[in-house]
Amino acid sequence: MEYRIPTLANAAVATILLGLNALMFVIVPLVLVPSSAWWLLVLLPCALATNSMWFLAHEAFHANLMPGKRLNEVLGRALCVCLFVPFVVVRFGHLQHHRFNGALVDRPDLYDANRTWPPLAWIGYYFQLIGGFYLQEALSFFVFLLPRRLIPKAVRAGLSAYDEGSARIRDLAATTFAKPEIVRAARVDLVLALALHGLALWLYGPWWWAFALAVALRAFMVSFANNLPHYGTGTADVKYALNLRLPRAVNFLLLNFYCHRVHHHDPRIPWTRLPRVMREQGMEFDVGYMQAARAQFKGPIALNALNGR
Template sequence: MVRRQSTLAIALVVVALTTLLLQLVVLPLVLLPRDTRWAWLLAPIAVTTVPLWSLIHEGIHGILLRDRAWNDRLGRVLAVGYGGPFTLLKAGHLLHHRYSRTRRERTEVYDPARSTWLAAARGYYPRLLGGLYFLELLSVLLALLPRRGWAALVRRTDSLDSVTGLLFERVARRDNLRRFRVEAIAIVVTYTGSSIAYGGHAWMLWSAVGARALIVSLADNAYHYGTRLERPLDAMNLALPRALELFVLAFNLHNVHHRHPGLRWHELRAAYVADRDRTHLGWFTAVARQLRGPVPLSAEAIRADTVPGWTAQTSGAPSTSP
């Protein structure tokens, strides 16, 4: 069974790396010189961002492969192709598990006593419509900072209202900072080299990167938008046809993942059944409703059990009714 799981993981990594190689190398150097219509391949490639992130996510939790060293190596290689340093992505995601829906991480929530909807929206919508991914990509510039610069960055961003200071503090640790710099250099080399290979068609590559940014940023908080605060273990399971659930590697079963972060993607459906868990919204509905914008701290939905499918259980668990 263990060998079969490792074989499956390696096969998926090979498919992901082949797709990235097609986008970054084969298209510009082999296919586009023959016929520019090959550029249409970039559209379906952009959609593979979702399973690509799911594989990186498995690596972040150390469950892509049982061998931790190879787990991290493959996670780093995939993250370079994705365009974000693995060290930063890992630190950020693990902080998300710890602080989700707390004061430090409640993306869409603003306090009317301290801000207005319009002021909150100025930061919210750019982040939602691609900004989150581009911040991950642009983080490679931080590799230029000396260690003292990182210490100053941690001090300036430390706040009880954000995980940013904690994120920078984790990345700035000696071994992590060394790895972050290597990953950042690899990303710069990869995407600079690919842009040169595309030549006059480089806009095609960066249009595909823009599509990736939109997909990643829209999907990131869809599992938590408008849900109750102070419930780090809570998330929403979002409905997808079973074929699409397999395509996204069961990332839509997000409540199951938050409650069982050590389970591999192909184990989540069984846990969903065993826990008598339920689906809370459709995936596309959950993504679209974020366009409503920032939610005031006083809103009933984030303080009471008004999210579809949730009941007032003291444990914060989702309803088990059919």
């Protein structure tokens, strides 16, 4: 089935979110803070909008953001520059997530106790959960500063082939990230991201720490949301994910992202249609959002324990 991209709705949401970034990066330090330091509190709602921004970029990953490949990518890249993550990397990672959902490199909640020392798995898991996932995505920008011929080696060194799916993701990443157009796009976006964040730090002056805290909150929110609809689920069905129950207004503000199983069944469905398609297909919510969020703190799960459930 073909779905119409909700161009006006996406343009409106993008305008609001990019406006919040203009507020966070420029208007607060340049216009508001000089009159009163209390204006720094505006950074909190700006940072709390992070996941809506991430989920709108996610629409661009699936070419659901804007009609036309060029416009879709430009807007997706703009959102990612504001988040200080490389669009080419996060798009690749998410599309491989759909192909290889269950591969260990894609599932921080799972580990093979025969290959990974459990305490190390727990440390790595909580690092990922509280900000490490975002940090890894942000740092991947700097791989593209290497000579292009060295990028595949760096990618292979950075990604482990825990299982067949992980090995395939690593091989695809090594090939994809060395393509000239990918390297060029990542380098341009890195320059823009560094300029934007560097400008903000300079404008905040003695209040730089407030901006840094807002970015740290962004890192936590993105990392905490990354694996939430997949925590504790199996590895056999690549289309499986949890549908998480939220108040309708909150679900809307998060672009219905947590109607997640229906999204995995058909990534072409725009965010505006997900609840309706979910009802039409007879799907229900599996668990409440807060219950799923608390469950993540139970820690990583050994594969043999998961398979024994």
